[in-house]
Amino acid sequence: MRNKPIANVNADLLKERKNCSFDIEELTNLIDGGKNQTARRREIENMLLKNMPFDIIPEECLSAKEKYENAVRKSVALNKIGVELVSQVTKAKELSDLTLTLRRVSDAYFREVTPFLLHLGMFIPTILGQCSDEQVAHWLPLAMQLKIIGTYAQTELGHGTFIRGLETTATYDERTEEFVLNSPTLSSSKWWAGGLGKTANHCIVVAQLYTKGECYGTHPFIVQIRDMDTHMPLKGLKVGEIGPRLGFQTADNGFLVFDNFRIPRDSLMMKHAKVLKDGTYVKIARHSKLTYGTMIFVRVLLVSEMAFNLSKAVTIAVRYSAVRRQSELKPNEPEPQVLDYLTQQHKLFISISTVYAFQFTSNWLMKTYHTVQANMKHGNTDALPELHALSSCLKAICTSDCSAAIEQCRFACGGHGYMISSNLPSLYAFTTATRTYEGDYTVLLLQTARFLVKTWEQVELGNAVTPMVAYLARHQNREAWDESPEGIIRAFEAIAAGVYQTESVRSVSFGQSDAIKDVMKQLSDLYLLYWSLERTGDLLTTLKSTLGSYDGRVYERLMEEALKSPLNQEPVNESFHNEPEPQVMDFVSQQHKLFIGIASYYSYSMTALWLWDILTKVTSELGVGKTDRLPESHGRAVFMSVFNSEMEKSVSSLSAPLQAVLRQLVELYLYYWTLEKRGDLLLVLQSTLGSYDGRVYERLMEEALKNPPNKEPVNESFHKYLKPFIQGKL
Numbered sequence: 204m205r206n207k208p209i210a211n212v213n214a215d216l217l218k219e220r221k222n223c224s225f226d227i228e229e230l231t232n233l234i235d236g237g238k239n240q241t242a243r244r245r246e247i248e249n250m251l252l253k254n255m256p257f258d259i260i261p262e263e264c265l266s267a268k269e270k271y272e273n274a275v276r277k278s279v280a281l282n283k284i285g286v287e288l289v290s291q292v293t294k295a296k297e298l299s300d301l302t303l304t305l306r307r308v309s310d311a312y313f314r315e316v317t318p319f320l321l322h323l324g325m326f327i328p329t330i331l332g333q334c335s336d337e338q339v340a341h342w343l344p345l346a347m348q349l350k351i352i353g354t355y356a357q358t359e360l361g362h363g364t365f366i367r368g369l370e371t372t373a374t375y376d377e378r379t380e381e382f383v384l385n386s387p388t389l390s391s392s393k394w395w396a397g398g399l400g401k402t403a404n405h406c407i408v409v410a411q412l413y414t415k416g417e418c419y420g421t422h423p424f425i426v427q428i429r430d431m432d433t434h435m436p437l438k439g440l441k442v443g444e445i446g447p448r449l450g451f452q453t454a455d456n457g458f459l460v461f462d463n464f465r466i467p468r469d470s471l472m473m474k475h476a477k478v479l480k481d482g483t484y485v486k487i488a489r490h491s492k493l494t495y496g497t498m499i500f501v502r503v504l505l506v507s508e509m510a511f512n513l514s515k516a517v518t519i520a521v522r523y524s525a526v527r528r529q530s531e532l533k534p535n536e537p538e539p540q541v542l543d544y545l546t547q548q549h550k551l552f553i554s555i556s557t558v559y560a561f562q563f564t565s566n567w568l569m570k571t572y573h574t575v576q577a578n579m580k581h582g583n584t585d586a587l588p589e590l591h592a593l594s595s596c597l598k599a600i601c602t603s604d605c606s607a608a609i610e611q612c613r614f615a616c617g618g619h620g621y622m623i624s625s626n627l628p629s630l631y632a633f634t635t636a637t638r639t640y641e642g643d644y645t646v647l648l649l650q651t652a653r654f655l656v657k658t659w660e661q662v663e664l665g666n667a668v669t670p671m672v673a674y675l676a677r678h679q680n681r682e683a684w685d686e687s688p689e690g691i692i693r694a695f696e697a698i699a700a701g702v703y704q705t706e707s708v709r710s711v712s713f714g715q716s717d718a719i720k721d722v723m724k725q726l727s728d729l730y731l732l733y734w735s736l737e738r739t740g741d742l743l744t745t746l747k748s749t750l751g752s753y754d755g756r757v758y759e760r761l762m763e764e765a766l767k768s769p770l771n772q773e774p775v776n777e778s779f780h781n782e783p784e785p786q787v788m789d790f791v792s793q794q795h796k797l798f799i800g801i802a803s804y805y806s807y808s809m810t811a812l813w814l815w816d817i818l819t820k821v822t823s824e825l826g827v828g829k830t831d832r833l834p835e836s837h838g839r840a841v842f843m844s845v846f847n848s849e850m851e852k853s854v855s856s857l858s859a860p861l862q863a864v865l866r867q868l869v870e871l872y873l874y875y876w877t878l879e880k881r882g883d884l885l886l887v888l889q890s891t892l893g894s895y896d897g898r899v900y901e902r903l904m905e906e907a908l909k910n911p912p913n914k915e916p917v918n919e920s921f922h923k924y925l926k927p928f929i930q931g932k933l
């Protein structure tokens with residue numbers, strides 16, 4: 204049954220809906236995965252609508268502490284219904300449909316993230332992926348019925364990306380048959396795990412495993428961290444909330460420090476490796492990276508998460524654009540709906556097509572994931588490297604594109620889009636975090652590049668490669684795409700676009716009407732066209748050659764290029780002496796992110812001074828009302844030329860080294876903006892990360908300890924909601 208029509212709908216919205224060229228219900232069924240799924244979703248929605256407590260005061264008007272307590276209250280009510288529904292299903296497919304529906308409907312109740320996100324999104328999947336059968340039988344029912352509340356603590360203050368660099372140790376003591384957990388340094392403090400700060404009583408801890416004096420690398424352990432009755436942190440642990448952040452404000456992300464904390468031997472999650480009673484280490488896994496499995500799973504999930512979040516943002520922005528009227532096109536005629544402006548459509552329509560691109564690609568990626576998992580059950584890990592490469596690059600691209608598209612949706616709503624009540628800021632805060640967590644954007648793209656370079660080598664040797672990368676063999680002509688990581692990634696993006704096109708065509712080829720097919724085709728074309736235009740520069744081959752330049756300065760250019768080589772910047776490479784761990788500042792990709800910020804700062808300062816001088820003159824000459832917004836390219840050109848000339852004027856009295864640095868900044872700014880369209884600027888530091896003395900970890904911990912939630916060891920919502928819920932008394 205369709206949802207009932209709602210009375211008092213805005214006339215413009217009704218008019219737009221009447222203009223729709225296809226049956227909306229048909230598209231709804233397509234998105235839900237069929238008529239039955241739509242009906243089931245509505246049944247669950249209606250049930251939740253009847254039983255779930257809504258907010259009386261908007262979440263954003265509460266204090267941080269109240270926000271958290273409110274989130275626990277709502278989560279407990281949702282979990283109660285969720286656990287009940289989950290207990291009624293028997294088939295795996297029904298369970299995954301139900302979880303998806305619950306996930307989506309639950310967003311109606313939270314502006315922010317539930318403190319149970321990590322329990323559901325990582326704790327349970329890690330039990331399934333990393334525990335032996337016996338351990339699964341013990342832990343899974345407890346976790347599914349929420350008798351225990353867990354999280355996933357891998358990242359530390361000092362390391363997130365480089366998992367092999369984690370410092371927490373788990374040393375096996377064969378006399379007592381226990382592991383001893385320790386945080387040997389400040390930087391080894393666990394940091395970030397969602398739900399750890401106040402909610403969780405169990406935690407998956409990733410630590411370096413030592414036995415018989417040898418280190419066997421990082422392994423996951425399942426660890427109780429709070430007393431099940433009093434919720435007090437157990438002796439030997441320091442645990443708390445890390446402090447306010449951009450989003451995730453109700454997810455009580457936490458820190459955890461171990462001091463000779465003992466856990467039983469079978470706390471080691473033993474699907475891929477075990478330690479026998481006498482301390483013998485036994486490797487079971489056929490692939491060394493299987494302990495990274497949960498991350499792959501969540502990366503796959505995130506593609507669909509991005510489709511969902513962007514669909515919400517663009518629905519908000521399109522509806523509002525139909526309602527909002529602004530400006531005068533023709534005298535004495537009504538102001539047009541902002542949706543009618545082509546520029547507005549440009550902002551919105553690409554987001555609509557992106558939602559479909561993400562959703563179809565996500566459906567395909569999830570299927571691929573399950574196929575690879577099924578093969579791995581039979582011991583075949585051949586497809587794992589490609590799955591890792593695929594999930595890495597699709598996660599990176601879709602999280603990055605999604606948060607950028609949500610910003611466009613916010614811009615499309617003008618000032619009102621900036622209101623928290625529009626939900627666009629919260630959607631942005633949630634999705635922009637996904638670009639970082641579960642693997643940083645750049646780092647994951649580099650992982651994919653690594654896979655592609657290896658595949659390319661196989662192609663060069665004439666060896667067979669998998670169908671997904673077979674295009675590399677077809678492109679033996681290297682000029683079609685360059686071999687830099689970016690070039691390779693772009694080629695891979697083309698593959699993602701290819702997946703979208705074939706999947707969307709496949710999914711709409713049966714049953715669906717011509718009207719839906721037309722719309723889906725248009726969306727697919729729009730997505731492909733948009734990205735080919737966005738990347739025009741990349742698709743056009745320029746010569747880029749030291750040998751073929753117009754001026755024929757062949758030898759000069761060869762020498763200039765050689766001198767630019769990073770290897771020539773120092774007479775003796777430091778690897779001659781040793782091989783130190785790099786600072787992230789050493790990565791060129793990191794410098795790329797930072798240095799343009801510095802250059803922009805100077806550009807803005809210089810241009811601001813210049814602008815101030817001419818402000819009065821310009822406004823008096825042009826008059827109010829004639830200062831139409833200048834096209835972006837003109838604005839950038841102004842920045843560039845003013846920066847160039849003003850900087851030149853002001854540096855002449857400075858010392859030579861400073862002049863040289865400032866001139867480099869001008870060059871960087873000009874160069875960067877010929878390549879890029881945007882940059883970031885941090886004007887006021889006020890930052891734990893950017894302090895002059897570089898005491899980053901100390902400051903992060905100091906700030907976390909000042910955090911009000913850490914002033915009380917147990918939050919009162921434990922007694923009010925969590926404990927009665929866990930004990931089945933609620």
Ligand SMILES: CCCCCCCCCCCCCCCCCCCCC/C=C/C(=O)SCCNC(=O)CCNC(=O)[C@H](O)C(C)(C)COP(=O)(O)OP(=O)(O)OC[C@H]1O[C@@H](n2cnc3c(N)ncnc32)[C@H](O)[C@@H]1OP(=O)(O)O
Nearest residue numbers: 285286305306323324347363364366492495591640641642
């Ligand atoms: C119960 C009922 C209740 C009902 C209630 C109803 C409610 C329902 C709600 C449902 C909820 C659903 C929620 C969904 C949303 C989920 C959101 C979850 C939120 C998560 C929050 C954030 C969590 C985190 O961030 S956890 C921490 C994540 N950390 C990272 O991702 C770190 C990134 N770093 C890495 O992955 C690695 O270190 C890496 C890859 C960068 C480098 O690793 P390395 O060991 O140094 O390897 P390297 O030397 O580079 O490479 C060697 C070799 O290995 C290959 N490789 C690397 N990784 C992998 C891999 N994963 N798999 C396979 N192979 C891998 C690599 O490519 C190299 O290969 P070769 O080139 O062949 O040598």
Ligand SMILES: Cc1cc2nc3c(=O)[nH]c(=O)nc-3n(C[C@H](O)[C@H](O)[C@H](O)COP(=O)(O)OP(=O)(O)OC[C@H]3O[C@@H](n4cnc5c(N)ncnc54)[C@H](O)[C@@H]3O)c2cc1C
Nearest residue numbers: 356357358362363364395396397636640641642645787790
């Ligand atoms: C909201 C949120 C929730 C989170 N939840 C959890 C959680 O529940 N559990 C958990 O364990 N963790 C969690 N995390 C941590 C998250 O997984 C890490 O922050 C993430 O993996 C990035 O690692 P990092 O912070 O060490 O960044 P860094 O690796 O320090 O990155 C800093 C910069 O260095 C660059 N860089 C680093 N290495 C390289 C390289 N090899 N080549 C080129 N550039 C490089 C990056 O691109 C980036 O620009 C969460 C984080 C956030 C923001």
